[in-house]
Amino acid sequence: MLNYIENLCKKAKKASQTILSEEKINACLEKIAYNIGMKKNQIIEENLKDIQSSNLSKALTDRLTLNEKRIDSIIESLHTIINLKSPVGEIIKGWKLKNDLEIEKVRVPIGTIAIIYEARPNVTVDAFALCFKSSNACVLRGGKEAFNTNKYLSNLIRDTLTSCNINPDFLTFIDKTERQAIDYLIKMDKYIDLLIPRGGESLITHISKNATVPVIQHYKGLCHLYIDESANIDMALNIAYNAKVQRPSVCNAIETLLVHKNIASEFLPALAKKFENIVELRGCENTLKILPNIKQATQEDWQTEYLDYILSIKIVDSTDQAIEHINEYGSKHSEAIVTQNYTNAEDFLNKVDAACVYVNASTRFSDGGEFGFGAEIGISTSKLHARGPMALEELTTYKYKIRGNGQIRS
Amino acid sequence: MLNYIENLCKKAKKASQTILSEEKINACLEKIAYNIGMKKNQIIEENLKDIQSSNLSKALTDRLTLNEKRIDSIIESLHTIINLKSPVGEIIKGWKLKNDLEIEKVRVPIGTIAIIYEARPNVTVDAFALCFKSSNACVLRGGKEAFNTNKYLSNLIRDTLTSCNINPDFLTFIDKTERQAIDYLIKMDKYIDLLIPRGGESLITHISKNATVPVIQHYKGLCHLYIDESANIDMALNIAYNAKVQRPSVCNAIETLLVHKNIASEFLPALAKKFENIVELRGCENTLKILPNIKQATQEDWQTEYLDYILSIKIVDSTDQAIEHINEYGSKHSEAIVTQNYTNAEDFLNKVDAACVYVNASTRFSDGGEFGFGAEIGISTSKLHARGPMALEELTTYKYKIRGNGQIRS
Numbered sequence: 001m002l003n004y005i006e007n008l009c010k011k012a013k014k015a016s017q018t019i020l021s022e023e024k025i026n027a028c029l030e031k032i033a034y035n036i037g038m039k040k041n042q043i044i045e046e047n048l049k050d051i052q053s054s055n056l057s058k059a060l061t062d063r064l065t066l067n068e069k070r071i072d073s074i075i076e077s078l079h080t081i082i083n084l085k086s087p088v089g090e091i092i093k094g095w096k097l098k099n100d101l102e103i104e105k106v107r108v109p110i111g112t113i114a115i116i117y118e119a120r121p122n123v124t125v126d127a128f129a130l131c132f133k134s135s136n137a138c139v140l141r142g143g144k145e146a147f148n149t150n151k152y153l154s155n156l157i158r159d160t161l162t163s164c165n166i167n168p169d170f171l172t173f174i175d176k177t178e179r180q181a182i183d184y185l186i187k188m189d190k191y192i193d194l195l196i197p198r199g200g201e202s203l204i205t206h207i208s209k210n211a212t213v214p215v216i217q218h219y220k221g222l223c224h225l226y227i228d229e230s231a232n233i234d235m236a237l238n239i240a241y242n243a244k245v246q247r248p249s250v251c252n253a254i255e256t257l258l259v260h261k262n263i264a265s266e267f268l269p270a271l272a273k274k275f276e277n278i279v280e281l282r283g284c285e286n287t288l289k290i291l292p293n294i295k296q297a298t299q300e301d302w303q304t305e306y307l308d309y310i311l312s313i314k315i316v317d318s319t320d321q322a323i324e325h326i327n328e329y330g331s332k333h334s335e336a337i338v339t340q341n342y343t344n345a346e347d348f349l350n351k352v353d354a355a356c357v358y359v360n361a362s363t364r365f366s367d368g369g370e371f372g373f374g375a376e377i378g379i380s381t382s383k384l385h386a387r388g389p390m391a392l393e394e395l396t397t398y399k400y401k402i403r404g405n406g407q408i409r410s
Numbered sequence: 411m412l413n414y415i416e417n418l419c420k421k422a423k424k425a426s427q428t429i430l431s432e433e434k435i436n437a438c439l440e441k442i443a444y445n446i447g448m449k450k451n452q453i454i455e456e457n458l459k460d461i462q463s464s465n466l467s468k469a470l471t472d473r474l475t476l477n478e479k480r481i482d483s484i485i486e487s488l489h490t491i492i493n494l495k496s497p498v499g500e501i502i503k504g505w506k507l508k509n510d511l512e513i514e515k516v517r518v519p520i521g522t523i524a525i526i527y528e529a530r531p532n533v534t535v536d537a538f539a540l541c542f543k544s545s546n547a548c549v550l551r552g553g554k555e556a557f558n559t560n561k562y563l564s565n566l567i568r569d570t571l572t573s574c575n576i577n578p579d580f581l582t583f584i585d586k587t588e589r590q591a592i593d594y595l596i597k598m599d600k601y602i603d604l605l606i607p608r609g610g611e612s613l614i615t616h617i618s619k620n621a622t623v624p625v626i627q628h629y630k631g632l633c634h635l636y637i638d639e640s641a642n643i644d645m646a647l648n649i650a651y652n653a654k655v656q657r658p659s660v661c662n663a664i665e666t667l668l669v670h671k672n673i674a675s676e677f678l679p680a681l682a683k684k685f686e687n688i689v690e691l692r693g694c695e696n697t698l699k700i701l702p703n704i705k706q707a708t709q710e711d712w713q714t715e716y717l718d719y720i721l722s723i724k725i726v727d728s729t730d731q732a733i734e735h736i737n738e739y740g741s742k743h744s745e746a747i748v749t750q751n752y753t754n755a756e757d758f759l760n761k762v763d764a765a766c767v768y769v770n771a772s773t774r775f776s777d778g779g780e781f782g783f784g785a786e787i788g789i790s791t792s793k794l795h796a797r798g799p800m801a802l803e804e805l806t807t808y809k810y811k812i813r814g815n816g817q818i819r820s
Contacts, residue, residue: 017761019761095782097775097781101771103781111763111793209622212618214624214792232816238816238818239816239818242818349811351427351429354809356809356810356812357812359813361812361813361816365507365511365812365817370819371810382624384520384604384626384794384795385794385795387808388809399763399764399765399767399797399798400767400781400797401759402766403759403771404768404769404770404771405771406642406645406649408649408651408652409656409774409775409780
């Protein structure tokens with residue numbers, strides 16, 4: 001299997017060295033969108049095979065399912081990507097040296113990007129389209145639960161690439177469902193330039209520990225909301241509700257609420273009322289003095305991404321103490337403060353170490369679409385290369401082009 | 411030792427969370443430059459201990475040696491760094507969403523940067539100064555041959571930091587010379603944000619394979635010069651000579667010369683004459699037909715960074731074949747073409763996958779100083795985060811600051 005995977009990666013690398021015009025890329029993406037539309041029934045048929053042979057929970061089966069509406073939204077997002085401007089070729093900066101050498105810093109594709117994902121077959125099309133739009137070749141390894149759907153979609157895309165006179169290896173599909181395929185793939189640093197794992201914490205941790213290919217992690221979203229003593233109570237309640245309840249299963253929902261001690265006795269009872277019968281609250285010792293009927297939070301709670309209707313609450317003495325807690329337990333994803341105090345707002349923005357830091361807004365806005373990027377391939381909690389929502393620009397790197405007329409170094 | 415190193419890294423991380431004004435940083439760097447000037451004799455004394463107890467080749471002893479002149483140049487480069495503008499705080503871009511959320515993409519320090527280096531004690535001061543100027547804390551692990559010098563310089567800097575009321579852990583010196591110290595350090599991903607190894611290929615490979623901290627590699631400099639059929643012969647000879655002979659031991663010197671078949675019989679004899687008694691030439695089969703007295707190049711030659719007065723030569727049929735050879739064997743560092751043909755020049759610039767691609771100029775210009783960055787912490791052959799010469803900007807990342815007035819997601 002090692003040779004098999006190495007050979008696939010090698011072919012993907014080869015494909016990535018082709019230079020394609022944005023026009024040609026867009027025309028091919030149009031054709032892919034059209035072909036997906038024409039093959040809806042077949043896609044749903046393959047998807048049914050996956051659903052029938054899997055043994056997943058209701059929530060996971062829902063993630064796996066493609067129906068007509070969802071295929072339409074895949075097609076729609078292809079059109080969105082077609083309409084985005086490719087960042088490739090942008091001259092980021094340029095200057096001339098004293099010796100007349102002209103240096104241009106130019107945005108170029110990264111090359112070959114491997115994406116390892118779980119049971120969401122829409123990722124097959126989305127991830128390919130974002131990589132292809134930015135002139136990268138992608139190597140896809142989806143979860144075995146969606147194998148038939150992924151394979152069908154990949155073949156459809158590869159056939160369309162071929163029909164557009166483009167190397168089909170711009171989409172390389174790893175059709176091995178064994179876990180070992182991942183272990184080989186993540187060591188293909190000779191051919192793969194970047195690895196983006198999308199999935200649960202254990203998958204990400206395994207990959208990060210073992211990969212020799214550089215990884216951009218979306219590790220987890222352990223996000224906090226801090227209610228400062230000067231907060232507007234109504235605004236704080238609305239933001240807390242939105243950040244926790246609107247969609248608790250996603251990474252930009254909050255897991256822990258930090259409350260300044262001077263506002264706790266007013267704010268927390270109102271919160272408890274608003275969250276009653278919806279969210280399980282767990283509090284620190286001081287919180288229990290105000291809300292005696294909730295469960296006590298343990299050390300483990302501060303470290304847990306519930307992804308569920310659970311919220312841990314801690315009372316703090318100051319903005320600095322809130323920042324300290326966040327920098328200790330946060331996953332560097334999205335963090336928010338509600339405050340009317342200028343200094344506390346700026347301190348929070350400057351001192352919190354996270355990709356997205358908010359004043360008086362919900363953490364739920366951390367998303368490529370909401371940010372105006374038009375799409376999203378993930379949200380990076382890494383600090384290198386890309387941070388926060390990642391779209392086309394984050395799938396590029398740069399090179400220096402230097403033009404001379406015989407310059408030598410003295 | 412694991413606990414010891416973990417504790418040092420933890421303290422460095424803590425220090426990195428301090429926010430310092432550029433004014434305060436510059437004032438402290440001034441004081442460090444002054445103190446180094448005052449302690450020249452003591453530094454030379456410590457350096458002599460290192461030299462006397464080591465058993466290195468003449469070349470390596472030379473690298474290790476600090477004399478008055480070299481200390482002056484360390485002080486000079488501190489002043490250069492003081493005069494550079496810190497990139498921290500730059501608003502890279504900013505925009506407003508339809509819902510009035512204001513998003514700013516702001517340049518921030520990476521955090522904690524570990525640098526593992528070999529026998530050059532000047533790196534201790536240079537690397538610290540670049541990290542500190544960009545508000546990062548650094549963790550330094552120098553080669554054991556320079557232990558006394560590194561330790562003395564580190565203590566001098568730490569004492570100066572303290573005297574400026576700055577946390578001395580902005581410079582954390584790992585005073586363990588065992589190899590195991592490196593193996594622990596490269597797994598401190600909880601506390602270290604970035605690892606920059608500077609040294610030989612085996613050190614870099616070992617670290618890249620085993621680190622869980624993200625690594626920016628300066629892997630090696632296997633650079634090529636391609637002489638196109640339309641090249642100006644004199645220009646080609648000058649650039650070849652400069653790129654190979656001016657300083658063969660550095661990464662941006664060339665190792666392989668590629669020559670178009672239509673110019674080979676004119677160019678190669680002239681090259682052989684210019685390089686006579688200076689550079690050992692090794693040629694492909696076709697080269698030997700023109701230069702029958704040189705050694706035949708083997709497969710291994712195309713893969714070797716000689717760092718010496720040796721040059722391998724290969725005759726190619728076309729610019730595309732030259733590009734193919736480079737993309738197969740090059741280390742993505744610096745590559746050059748000599749040509750008068752517009753299309754070949756542009757093809758080379760676009761298709762060669764390297765950090766720095768040159769037309770009609772020597773590869774020797776790949777250097778932070780030459781590029782006008784004022785300094786250099788290394789040259790990245792990685793494609794992520796930073797590529798090519800790295801200075802202050804490459805030691806930063808970004809965060810999104812988002813200011814609202816109660817926005818929630820619908």
